[in-house]
Structure formats: structure tokens, C-alpha cells
Amino acid sequence: MASAPENEKNASAPEKKTLTLKSMINNEEFVVDEHVALQSVTIKNMVDSDCAGDVIPVPTISGEILALVIEYCKNHANPSASEDDLKKADAGIVAKDIYTLIDLVLAANFLDIKGLLEVTSQKIADSIKDLPHQDVREIFGVENDYTPEEEAAVRAEHDWAFEGFP
Amino acid sequence: MDFPAITGSDNESCDPDRHRKRRNTDQSPVYEPTSVDRISDLHDSLLVHILSLLPIEDAVKTQVLSKRWQHLFTHIPSLVFRYVYRDSYHSDDEYDESDPMRDFVTFVEKTLTLCNCSKLKKLGVYFEYDSDYVCNVDLWACIAAGKGTEELHLEFDSEEDFFDESDRYELPQLLYSNSSFRELRFSRCHVVPKGVVAWNSLKKLSIGYVKLSDDKLVLRDIWEDIWEDTLSDEEQIDNSDLEISGPNLQSLEILGHLKSCRVGDVSSLVDATLNCDLLNLIIDDDESVLNMLKGLLKSLAHVKNITLGKWVMQVLSMMEAQGLRSPLLECECLTLDTDIQKAVLPGIANLLESSPNLKTLVITLSSSGYRQYFWPIVTELLNYDEKHYWTSQKRTFKCLMLHLTEVKFSGVSWNYLDLYFSFVQFLLKNARVLQKMVIDAPREDGRNPTEVSLKLLSFPRSSPNVVVMCSERNG
Structure with missing residues (x-):
């Protein structure tokens, strides 16, 4: 069992303490150094309050996504990584299709990893910026519940924004 | 950035089974992302966060997606x-009135x-x-x-x-x-x-x-641990520094704690006040502090009225102790917002030497001056006998020989009365063209004001025309 006061010592001690994260979607397990996993505030809270067993189950996050999250945490737990290195590594992690990005933003939100949430949200924003509305609706699973008249009224309300927009 | 609203109550829970239960009962255990799944999982706060990263017109446009989205953009905190x-506005229609x-x-x-x-x-x-x-x-x-x-x-x-x-x-x-x-x-x-x-x-x-030609820009009472301030007439050069540049600026006050400060083109400046502190000033890295102040004074070389605070005076004392002269100043009226104390005497001498045109000297202690303090390390570094500082001066000061006509002390602190006396004595003895000296000292119980006045009036004077006025303030 891990407890809060030991965390720091263990992080620098020669034999590193590890945690096992298990995706509850497909039961994939990941063994990670504790200081890497603790970048997630959610996991940190669990460990601090002794709620974490030897294996920490991670609900709603697939193994594929969890692997990406852990990759991010590893990069950012490396004290010798320069800002440039981290930027490049982040760009690599978010170079994914929009659906993976949405899963990733949900994972970052659930695990409470601020930096990952930021880069993923930004990437999503960049990806949907120039898409036609119908595509954005599909991505987010939005059903257009406006009547044509209502939609026209909404558009007319903000003509400046919609100027030259299909 | 802080987005407390985004991470929902899920994180406070340490019952990870809660989610599994929901998943397992609601849908197959194999992960198959569906659009319905996504939209229900993406909280409004998360969507608003994503919207806030879009250009605002794109964010506003998302209200046509659906009724749920109609109001999302109104929660964006950063516009x-x-x-x-x-x-597209250039239409061929000459009657286009857009x-x-x-x-x-x-x-x-x-x-x-x-x-x-x-x-x-x-x-x-x-x-x-x-x-x-x-x-x-x-x-x-x-x-x-x-x-x-x-x-x-x-x-x-x-x-x-x-x-x-x-x-x-x-x-x-x-x-x-x-x-x-x-x-x-x-x-x-x-x-x-x-x-x-x-x-x-x-x-x-x-x-x-x-x-700012006729306007006076004064920023006071901004006391932060680190005050990063940029005031520029051109492109901002360095965010972390105070960079002031304004060819039309006539009056400038720099007050408060600064990280670093530079002054660019202020060629119209008439009044300048440096009543600022630099954080971590002397202990670590005095070389750069001395150089910074030198740079500041150099940019104020043409300014007629200059007011300097305790901190500046102490740095000038340090310069004097190292044999460094202040840049030459054209200043005609110099106000020193400080007590007369060991840490500033060499600084005063330094300034008298580099201000050959000085006509008026004012020693005062304003409310912002009160808030600055003397650094013990300066007093320690300046290893000299402050009681005999002025009598041991061998230099001749050009401003005292030719220009200094008026000296005014206000808010004299009794704590350093002897140092005031010896400075007054020195000025009366050396200021050849002095016409007027006004000493406005607070009356305090236990002191005989007449005795103080008598002593001040008894000092020998080199200027034949000087009028010495002592007035004792009440309170």
C-alpha cells in the first residue's frame, strides 16, 4: 500500500515503486512508476487516501488510450526533458484522428491531467475549426433539432460571424 | 490555466467500480465508441473549454449545431x-451599404x-x-x-x-x-x-x-511582490522588464517594487521620480544593479526635476564606495525622498558631484518614501565614519560653487539629527551662492526647539546673502 509521505522518497530511491493501471474496458494492464502515474490528480488522490489497491482499475478508458496517457505522463515526468522536447512529444501524442482525440480528452478529464487536457482540447479545436457544421455534428454526435426557420434565425442573429460561411 | 469546473465529481470519488457498473449494465463490455456515447460523456464544461480555444466567431457559429449548443458559447470565459x-465585403454592387x-x-x-x-x-x-x-x-x-x-x-x-x-x-x-x-x-x-x-x-x-504630452501618468500604490510593468510607446520589448519609452512623456513616476527597469526615449521629460525598489537588489548581484541604475540615470540625464528615493540613494552610495560616479545630470532641482542616514551620505555626495547645474535641493520624506527601507548590508559595506563625513570632504562641488541657491529640508527626522546638523553645516559653509535655506522640522516633546534653531542659525555661511528659516511643524 502506498501512502502519501513515502511518495517523494520512493520517487528518488533506487528501487522505484510501481503501480499497475488496468483498463476496465479491455482488461489491459500497465505497470508504471508511481511518480509517473501520480501526474494524474485522480490517481494521486486515490493513492493519498489509501483507496488504491495493488492494481488500480481505470474505468471507461481503453487500453489503447491508456497507453497514450501513460506515454504523456512518462514524457512529463522526465526531469531532463526540455520544453522543446516536450512540445514535440505532445504533438506526436495528439497526432491522432478526431475520435481518438475525444477519447483522449475524456481520459485526461477523468484522470485530471491538466497538461494533457490542454493539448488535446487545443488539437480538437484546431481540427473542427474549419469543418462544415454537418461534419462537426457527426463528430460530436449532435442531432440538429432546429427547424429550418429556427436555424435561419440563429444565423441571422450573428451575421458577422456567419459572413461568407456556408 | 485553471478549469475547476471541468473535472467533475468523478475525481472525488475513489470508488472506481461506479463507472464499471454503469458501463457493464448499459452496454457491451467491448469498447465500441458510438456518437451517443461521446455526446453524453462530453460535459458541457468540457465542450465550453474546447470552444474557448476556437476563434470567437467560430465558437459563436457552433450554436447552429443544435439547441443544446445554442448557449454553450455564452459560457466561454475568455473572449x-x-x-x-x-x-467578401467588396461587392461589385455600388449600392452595397454593408x-x-x-x-x-x-x-x-x-x-x-x-x-x-x-x-x-x-x-x-x-x-x-x-x-x-x-x-x-x-x-x-x-x-x-x-x-x-x-x-x-x-x-x-x-x-x-x-x-x-x-x-x-x-x-x-x-x-x-x-x-x-x-x-x-x-x-x-x-x-x-x-x-x-x-x-x-x-x-x-x-x-x-x-x-501623454500634457498628461501626467502616475501609477502608485501598486505593491506586488513582483510588479511587471510595461509601458511603451513602441512595441513591447521584454515582458518581464519595465520598459518605458515615450518621446512625448513629460512626467514620469516609477514607484513600487520592480524586477528590472529600463528607460528608453523620454526626450521631453521634465519631471522624473525614481522611488522604486528592485527585488533581490544587492546581495546576489550588485554589479547588475549598479549598472541598471547607471542606465536609468543616464536616460534621465536631461531631466530638470528629479526625485530619488531611498533605494536609489543607497545604490548611489554603493557606487560612491566603489569609486563610480553617477552619470552626469543636467538636473536643476533634486529632491531626495529619504532620511539623512549613514547609508545615503555617500550617495548624496555622488549626486552633488554629478549635478553641476543644481539650483534647488530638497530633502524630504514622503509617504511612499517611508515604505522603503534601509538595507543593513549597505550600511555594513560602507565602512566609514558618518559623523565626520562632510567635514572630511576634500572635493569641491561645482554646483555648490556656482548654482545652488535654495535648500529645503522638510520632514526632518530627529533620529538622525546630528547627521542633519552636519549636512546643513557643510552646505552653509560651501554653498557660495546660496540664497535661501528652509528647515521645516517637527516639534517633539522633550526637545527644546529654540535650541535646535539657534544651533542651525549659528553655523558659519559662505554666501553673504543667505536667509536661513527654521520653522517647526506641529505634530
């Missing part, structure tokens, strides 16, 4: 409006009035202001102040006529009393506070392309 010139700027202003106004955030993180508006829009911009400023905005940028640059003085936006007075601002950037705005400026949380200030 930046940038006018972009659009070719006015893109007017549309932009309407758009800003609608979006702002729809804003549902009780607190705005940032409001930025960038467009070519003209006076037709004064009421609109007043309203935006009012909304920004009302919503406790932390960052306000009003940048009204125009493509041409950078220095055209007409059509400047004058900031409404209510902005000056708002203490929630942490960062302010104004460009082509008139910044003319009529009362107290209470930007108590301000970390960064940038005022660009502003004419």
Missing part, C-alpha cells in the same frame, strides 16, 4: 475579438451582452477604433469591469496614421478603480486617470502609441 478585413466595422462592433456587443460568465478571464478587442463607437466601447469596458475581468486588452491600432491624435478612445474613469485587473494592454487609448488608480492586482501594463 478575444479581432477585426479581420474581409474581401459596413463591416459596424457589423463587427455589433457582433462584439451581442456576444458580450449574451455572456453568461459571472467572471471573465479575458476580454480583448482589436480593431480600428473611431469615435463613432465611443458608446459601444464604453459599454464593453463597463461589462469587463463588472465581470471582474483579469485581463483587458483594448488595442485600437490603425493601419495608417499611427500618430494621428484624433479619434483616440479615452478610457472611462470606472476602469481606474477596478482592482481585479491583472493585465492591461491599451493601444491608441488616452490613459488619463482623474482620481486614484487602484489597479492593486496589476502585474503587467502596456500602454502603446499614446500621447
